[in-house]
Amino acid sequence: MPVFEKVAGGEVLLRGIGERVSVGDRVDVDGAFAGYLSERGDFERVDDAGEDITADEVESLADDVIAERIDAGECPWCDEYEGENVGQHASSAHPDAWDDYKGE
Ligand SMILES: [Zn+2]
Numbered sequence: 001m002p003v004f005e006k007v008a009g010g011e012v013l014l015r016g017i018g019e020r021v022s023v024g025d026r027v028d029v030d031g032a033f034a035g036y037l038s039e040r041g042d043f044e045r046v047d048d049a050g051e052d053i054t055a056d057e058v059e060s061l062a063d064d065v066i067a068e069r070i071d072a073g074e075c076p077w078c079d080e081y082e083g084e085n086v087g088q089h090a091s092s093a094h095p096d097a098w099d100d101y102k103g104e
Pocket of ligand 1: 093
């Protein structure tokens, strides 16, 4: 479910979920209520839907997934490179990830 954090204004009672929240509080809400919260303007969605993958997730990319993308000429670790020199790009732009991949 979407998670929202209150980012502005004072304490409010969110009648939809029966919770009092103030700045810094997070609430877990369903889709309909998420729409309401994003319209309010004093809440921001903070769950990681659509965000870039984190370093931990990068490390957990399976080798076969990496190999597949490299074969396809796509950098497995970012969207910035596509082409036949993907190995060169990856080894200079993502040395740690590349070393892990090559070392296994
Ligand atoms: Zn890259």
